[in-house]
Amino acid sequence: MHSFKNNLLLIFVASSLVFACSSSRNTNIKHGTGYNFKIGYPEFRTSSFGYVDRQGDAHLKISTHIVKGSLIYKKDIDSLKAKASISIQIVDAENPENIISEKHFKREVATLDEQINSSSETIELENTFSVPPSHYKILVTVTDLTSDKKITQEVTSYIPKTEQGKYSLSSIHMYGKNNEDSEWQRINTYDIKGNVDSLRFVFQIMSPQSKKSMELNSRLLRFESDTSYARPMHYSNYSPSSIEYKGIDYDKETELQSNKRVLSEYSSVFIEYKFAIQDRGNYRFQVTASKEGGEKEIFKARDFGIKSKNYPAVKSTKELARPLIYLMGEKRYEEFIAISDRDSLKKEIDRFWLKNIGSSARARDVIQLYYQRVEEANKQFSNFKEGWKTDLGMIYVLFGPPWYTEDRLNHLSWYYSYNREDPEYSFRFVQPKLKSKYFPFYHYIFKRNNFYYTIQYMQRELWLTGQIITRRL
Incomplete structure (x- = not known):
């Protein structure tokens, strides 16, 4: 009995040490920010870097990249102009009511590019703040002054105190x-x-x-x-x-x-x-x-x-070909994606879209909508792979944004019917593992069922015949 207790104690101590080491290491693993994407809102990413200068003073360098194409532009004489305001707040991580420093400023973008709303180019902003060593939360808010829509991102930073010999x-x-x-x-x-x-x-x-x-x-x-x-x-x-x-x-x-x-x-x-x-x-x-x-x-x-090469957009021939898996049978897709010559693959993509739609003008609208969905899926659902490849991304590309959603712990439901009890257009997802510092991803798996065969087939037909433009379901 005594030996059993000693062994149990050793196991407990060893487990505690392993867990403590794992916990410590995971708090020191950074992953960068996501897109924080919301249709119609400014899109940006931000990060902070704490460092010490030669005099031993601590500073926070905050980098913000605002996507030009996410802003709203107005005609102004001979150009297009967008205006945004940026707010940076540095707060005490232990006491969020304590604002250490803040800055507010505006930026204007002027362009002659009529396709600016499709641009992934960014406005790059860097701001440096002198702060005492500590744990910080940095809140960056970007407001589009034309639409008055704003969105906030939060990042954390830690600057330790330095002591002689440490x-x-x-x-x-x-x-x-x-x-x-x-x-x-x-x-x-x-x-x-x-x-x-x-x-x-x-x-x-x-x-x-x-x-x-x-x-x-x-x-x-x-x-x-x-x-x-x-x-x-x-x-x-x-x-x-x-x-x-x-x-x-x-x-x-x-x-x-x-x-x-x-x-x-x-x-x-x-x-x-x-x-x-x-x-x-x-x-x-x-x-x-x-x-x-x-x-x-x-x-x-x-x-x-x-x-992928142009992530989150899809531009190259291969990038345009891959998401068509959701509109093809797997055997047909394998033959299609195996085409190595770029020009031949491009012709096959065009032939695929025009085969049933017929009208090239209508086909352009359908193609634009499909790849817009792919890009939006990349911005919203990417984790360890591109967003369009996830289960959430597949449903989003085929059916569009859900009409209603329910999010309960590790279960997510998307509804595409006014009747939420309708099993055919009620899509359920489950998280095998909750997002945490040990697993920093939102990973949802669709709860598949045989009766969805007809639903997915019918949705494919809406895309392939061009009816998706006037009838989404």
């Missing part, structure tokens, strides 16, 4: 660059376009001068994750052991690169690492720092996902 690491920030750009661009989001050629990770060692050497160990990891498109609505549900059900498996990692650095002369310095862009998938760049003498190891990481 050290810490800042959060890790990402930059990207392609061959056409001469400068590195800040990446605020989890999702990264596949057209980026190089990645750069930057962080700061925050420490007064120390005589002890420091060892930095960095790793670039790839995680097993689901990158497939959603199954048809009438197929069987995913097995709990499948990667489609789990979404991403943080226990199955592949080390792509590792590096060890030893610093002997340093104070508060910036460190950077550069990598070539990776294939589509989900990754982590992580750093551990430790000083000689067995001092506490510090861990920081930045997670990110590589998406």
